[in-house]
Amino acid sequence: xxxxxxxxxxxxxxxxxxxxxxxxxxxxxxxxxxxxxxxxxxxxxxxxxxxxxxxxxxxxxxxxxxxxxxxxxxxxxxxxxxxxxxxxxxxxxxxxxxxxxxxxxxxxxxxxxxxxxxxxxxxxxxxxxxxxxxxxxxxxxxxxxxxxxxxxxxxxxxxxxxxxxxxxxxxxxxxxxxxxxxxxxxxxxxxxxxxxxxxxxxxxxxxxxxxxxxxxxxxxxxxxxxxxxxxxxxxxxxxxxxxxxxxxxxxxxxxxxxxxxxxxxxxxxxxxxxxxxxxxxxxxxxxxxxxxxxxxxxxxxxxxxxxxxxxxxxxxxxxxxxxxxxxxxxxxxxxxxxxxxxxxxxxxxxx
Amino acid sequence: xxxxxxxxxxxxxxxxxxxxxxxxxxxxxxxxxxxxxxxxxxxxxxxxxxxxxxxxxxxxxxxxxxxxxxxxxxxxxxxxxxxxxxxxxxxxxxxxxxxxxxxxxxxxxxxxxxxxxxxxxxxxxxxxxxxxxxxxxxxxxxxxxxxxxxxxxxxxxxxxxxxxxxxxxxxxxxxxxxxxxxxxxxxxxxxxxx
Numbered sequence: 001x002x003x004x005x006x007x008x009x010x011x012x013x014x015x016x017x018x019x020x021x022x023x024x025x026x027x028x029x030x031x032x033x034x035x036x037x038x039x040x041x042x043x044x045x046x047x048x049x050x051x052x053x054x055x056x057x058x059x060x061x062x063x064x065x066x067x068x069x070x071x072x073x074x075x076x077x078x079x080x081x082x083x084x085x086x087x088x089x090x091x092x093x094x095x096x097x098x099x100x101x102x103x104x105x106x107x108x109x110x111x112x113x114x115x116x117x118x119x120x121x122x123x124x125x126x127x128x129x130x131x132x133x134x135x136x137x138x139x140x141x142x143x144x145x146x147x148x149x150x151x152x153x154x155x156x157x158x159x160x161x162x163x164x165x166x167x168x169x170x171x172x173x174x175x176x177x178x179x180x181x182x183x184x185x186x187x188x189x190x191x192x193x194x195x196x197x198x199x200x201x202x203x204x205x206x207x208x209x210x211x212x213x214x215x216x217x218x219x220x221x222x223x224x225x226x227x228x229x230x231x232x233x234x235x236x237x238x239x240x241x242x243x244x245x246x247x248x249x250x251x252x253x254x255x256x257x258x259x260x261x262x263x264x265x266x267x268x269x270x271x272x273x274x275x276x277x278x279x280x281x282x283x284x285x286x287x288x289x290x291x292x293x294x295x296x297x298x299x300x301x302x303x304x305x306x307x308x309x310x311x312x313x314x315x316x317x318x319x320x321x322x323x324x325x326x327x328x329x330x331x332x333x334x335x336x337x338x339x340x341x342x343x344x345x346x347x348x349x350x351x
Numbered sequence: 352x353x354x355x356x357x358x359x360x361x362x363x364x365x366x367x368x369x370x371x372x373x374x375x376x377x378x379x380x381x382x383x384x385x386x387x388x389x390x391x392x393x394x395x396x397x398x399x400x401x402x403x404x405x406x407x408x409x410x411x412x413x414x415x416x417x418x419x420x421x422x423x424x425x426x427x428x429x430x431x432x433x434x435x436x437x438x439x440x441x442x443x444x445x446x447x448x449x450x451x452x453x454x455x456x457x458x459x460x461x462x463x464x465x466x467x468x469x470x471x472x473x474x475x476x477x478x479x480x481x482x483x484x485x486x487x488x489x490x491x492x493x494x495x496x497x498x499x500x501x502x503x504x505x506x507x508x509x510x511x512x513x514x515x516x517x518x519x520x521x522x523x524x525x526x527x528x529x530x531x532x533x534x535x536x537x538x539x540x541x542x543x544x545x
Contacts, residue, residue: 004354080380121481125407132415136387136422143380143426151426158423162416182482 014116015097022101023093026302027251031058033303034251034310041314065244073145073237080144085238085245088137092252094130098123099259100185102269102294106286114269114291115185124182127260128169131215135161137249138217138234145237153233156321157217163328164214164221170336171207174200174343175264188268192275196267203339205265207332212257214328217250219313221324258305259298266301269294358399366392379425383418390414402480 032047035057039046047054072081102114113119120126135158142154175197176182179190191197198205214221235246262268271278271293275285283290319327366389373385390413397406478484489497 077380080384120403122403122407125404125411125482129407129410129415132411132419135415135419139419139422139426140380140384155423155426158419162419165415 010112011116018096018101018116019093023096023252023255026255027248028058028062030251030255030306030310031061031247033306034313037307037310038314041311062244065241065247068240068243070240070242071237073147075146076237077144077146080140081237082242084137084141084144085242085249086137087140088134088249089245089252091130091134091137092249092256095127095256095260098126098184099256099263100188100268101298102291103185103189103285105288105291107288111286113185114295119183119185122182123184124172124176124187124264127184128165131168132161132165134215134253137246141238141246142234145234147237149231150234150236153236157234160214160217160221160324160328163325164211164332167207167328167332167336168211168215170333171204171211171339172264173336173340174204177340177343177347184263184268188263188270191267191270194267194270194272194274196270197265198267201265201339201343203335203342205261207336207339208265209261210327210332212261213309213312214324216253216257216309218254218309220316220319222313222318254306254309255302258302258309261305262298262301266305268301269298271297355399359396362392362395362399366396380422383422383425386421387414387418390418397480400480404480404482404485 032055035054036046038044047057050056050060072078097116098120100113100115100118104111104113104118106112117123138157138161139154142150142152142157145151175187178197178200179187181187181190187197213219235243238246278284278290283293369385369389369392373382373389376382376385390409394406394409394414397403397409
């Protein structure tokens with residue numbers, strides 16, 4: 001079956017390209033981005049010694065992490081201690097498998113979709129499934145270290161992620177109802193001509209975005225690694241590149257969360273210019289230039305979302321644990337439910 | 352051998368192997384991890400049968416939600432590797448083996464009685480496992496069981512909340528505190544004591 005082999009080959013190639021050109025550079029760039037933006041917010045200069053404008057700083061960080069000694073605590077459960085960072089990185093990367101980076105391009109007569117696994121019927125559920133498995137990386141890291149601080153960090157993270165996953169799931173139901181599909185590319189296509197879901201689903205957007213912060217374990221929801229009370233949280237007992245993998249996973253999750261917010265609420269790869277303007281100047285669906293423009297638009301939007309992530313992290317203080325739970329269960333979940341009811345009513349009247 | 356049967360054997364063997372490992376480990380967390388791996392194998396099997404929604408729900412609900420809670424509880428109880436089950440054969444063990452044996456023979460009899468040799472899916476199966484098809488079936492042909500289960504789940508949720516709340520009130524209820532105790536007075540009045 002040569003067709004199947006070709007499909008597998010193309011998918012592997014696309015997967016490699018996404019991993020090598022999008023995810024890893026994305027994480028590297030966001031490390032630099034975070035350092036520079038945090039410096040800007042705090043009236044500092046930020047890294048400026050490693051290369052021009054300090055752009056080699058992420059590489060210096062990686063080199064430092066690679067050269068550090070990898071310490072495994074004597075009491076640690078070795079297998080779990082080894083696998084936990086792998087789970088964290090894998091789940092961070094896996095969401096990109098279904099993310100549509102653009103519509104499609106035609107090379108000759110072959111149609112190439114700009115996604116590793118395009119047009120999956122249950123793509124949105126896949127993203128949530130991967131997200132729900134991500135809890136294990138942190139939980140096992142905390143448990144296997146046989147350190148009370150780590151364990152508490154891991155447990156906190158598990159309860160936090162379970163609570164916010166619910167709100168996240170409920171907040172996108174409005175989007176699903178509007179698009180009538182769980183296929184991410186269909187959801188993006190539904191937002192053509194600046195009809196972004198952000199304008200129709202502002203409540204859903206807010207709940208989804210806040211839940212995104214909680215899912216990525218970033219400030220103000222970074223309780224699993226709250227330094228004053230939990231030392232380093234779940235990664236207290238990690239050093240060297242294993243710590244680096246948690247670091248990579250955090251930025252991977254941030255980029256993935258920004259990508260998902262963009263896809264669901266900010267029009268994904270849609271250019272902010274209607275297709276009726278683009279078509280006369282030769283930018284029709286399938287042309288390579290339009291494909292590249294869509295790719296670029298998607299990444300510009302992700303960069304903006306990442307900026308908001310960093311901005312919030314460096315300007316807001318951390319929540320207390322009970323505040324976090326109250327916000328999740330008593331504010332976010334009712335808001336998400338209200339959003340579903342409102343969307344249903346409006347859609348029923350507009351039909 | 353077609354790709355489908357190859358994938359089936361790969362994941363079927365994986366599912367059985369992880370299942371066996373899961374019940375033979377003494378460490379509760381290791382067992383839980385292999386159960387999660389087992390769920391992933393099952394999900395892959397559903398996918399090879401074109402049941403996309405079921406495959407994803409298997410991961411989302413079982414691996415992602417229920418097992419997280421199980422792992423959570425195991426960690427909170429902090430059962431170490433030392434926690435050993437009694438090795439000796441007792442009445443319960445014997446009974447368990449007997450019941451499992453009977454079940455095994457029954458299953459074997461059912462599968463042996465079925466005609467074998469069908470390893471190709473009927474063409475309708477490809478469109479049957481999608482969200483749309485499953486949703487339509489749930490809200491038309493199976494509306495009564497669907498609503499009945501929703502009601503049952505709602506009752507279970509209300510019951511769980513009620514039980515949790517009752518316990519909470521008992522704990523929080525003020526006990527017979529002698530108000531002479533200055534430290535208690537301090538706590539109750541929330542004002543500085545001179």
